Amino acid sequence: MATPYLEKGTLLDGFTIGDRVHKGGMAYLYAVTHPAHDLAMLMKVPVLNEGEDPAAIVSFEMEQMILPRLSGPHVPRFIAAGDFAVQPYLVYERIPGETLYKSLPELPLPAEQVAAIGAKVATALHDLHRQHVVHLDVKPSNIILRSDTGVATLIDFGLSHHGQLPDLMFEEFRLPYGTAPYMAPEQVYGIRTDPRSDLFALGALMYFFVTGVRPFGDPQSLKGLQRRVWWDPIPPRQLKADVPPWLQEIILRCLSPNPEGRHPTAAQLAFELTHPEQVTLTPRAHKIARDPWSVRIKRRFHPDSFRPSLQQARRVTSAADGAPIVAVAIDLTESEPDLIEALRTTVKRVILTVPNARLACLNVLKGNLIAIDQTLDKEGHNVHVQRLVQLKDWARALELPPDRVSYHVLEAMDAGSAILDYVSANAVDHIVLGARTSAVLRNILGSVSMEIVQKAPCTVTVVRKSRGQGGSA
């Protein structure tokens, strides 16, 4: 059998072996160079000794299948793989920066910093889920905040599940594999297909980072792991009083034992972490003590209590399809009531058919950002607040629950780019907006809708009022 020990200076398939940078139970990592690849690279070599954990082999096989198919800024770029028959290895981009594991001595961190890290990781997870992969081992040592771009990169896909490939880990090991403090309850019960398992792990990470304490400790037995189904963690605010209620709301939602209770997608979690003012606070936001014993015991033994099951697990392939973020841009300045009504009808059709869709109502307040007093109108009303009120009034007829709708007044000089920025930053799946019907205005101001149709990285619906409704066009 091949060995994970590679001598420095050895040449392997054109790669020159450099320093060993990590020696783990499952694999060794070496810095490598190659004349044809002008970037920093790592070579991962699995530990395959007789009598070693066979999971090392299988998880290496999984990574060998998954990594070459991944792309984008949130994963290391795949370079090469070596065959098992000769010398198994994987070569991939070495991400500049430290893993979050290096931050552990600094814990607890301020709430805003934890939310910012959480949002970056959630954005990375959304990109991974979009590529049909559930990571299943989200923890500080598997996340690097890139020192060049600042985005979060996920590493180590050895325990991951790919929705379209054979799941070798599942078939080989019916016992759960993962990292005890972060593992979602359904993962403890052997379910590997639900992308929301990663949101649980991220919730546990944020809890740990903001309080300095792991929400469920570090249990070493299956029984200890299963306890998280009914045993709720101490609310973060009990451990650290300055954790804001909105962050406690988000973290405890991530830690819901039933995946249905968590955010439907990583994109929606990232959205909440970057819009604290839009988080709907429930009683758990203000909790300062665990549920009483009687409630916990009931959760444990009551026959109707939640138990993870394969039947209700969601598949990663349909993750984002089931819970899109829909944005609607509403121009409140133009008095075109027909168009505003037509927009509402369209949004209703789009959003009400998808039970987990989230709606973001946008309005662009044009103006000079530097002069603060300009946000007051002639009568001295705060224009920003006035716009928010109008947006809420517009959305009232949609009758959406508060946690599925949010309102945003974007202050910018140019409506088109403000909306485009918003769409990109918040991983919006579908934007709905109205088309100006006045040809004169369109010619003077340019067409915002045209710009968005051309540039938006998502589905765009442009709404016109129907001809029968009158109007000047």
Place this chain on the structure above:
Amino acid sequence: MRIALLADIHANLEALQACLADVRARGADRLVFLGDVVGYGADPVACVEIVAEACSTGALAIKGNHDEAAVGPTRFRLNETAEKALRWTEAILGDTHKAFLSGLPMMVGEEGRLYVHASAAHAESYPYVTGLDEAVESLQATKAHVTICGHVHMPALYNLAVTGKIMQHIPIAGTDIPLLSQRRWLAVMGAVGQPRDGNPAAAYGLFDAEKSALTYVRVPYDVEKAQDKIRKAGLPDSLWKRLGVGR
């Protein structure tokens, strides 16, 4: 080298032509027909001629149970519907067609791959690989890295780890699946001419030998036309009905 893998054509000319057009569009260096060119469908003559023509220019064809039964008495039993269709088929096939079918090999191995219609274990009695036990039996009967078969009409992919664990995967069309070298694989192709997995689209496979990657492909075709021909040929109704639902 890219190899197109076509199983269970079953005299469905429309499905075969659609698959071959798709193969040409994607590009393949080699065609392998995995048995059952005839039986059930209304175009046995045209299908045999297409396969025979391909074989004269480098394609490979394996014998299926229907190919065997269409040219004479068999050691195995077929159900009544299949039997009726085969007697109809036998009557319209010419001697050259029959000679071609009876000359087909049961199994062919090349470069770590084994092609067989049903199972590498007891190939001549055509057992169905429908579960883990049958898959293990087939995998144990050969040393090939990848065994490729048809016969079941439902796509599936089995692999056997060095630890002896067998697993089944239901492939998703259009995904290239790496067949890792340290495992052994049994790939069951869906049917070109009579899919039974609930999707009426014709099924075939593409194997990239350099990358050792297998892709299961689905191709929509003119089902109504194929159904119409079966009806007009006077074959049992169930044979055209099932094409519409892929069952």
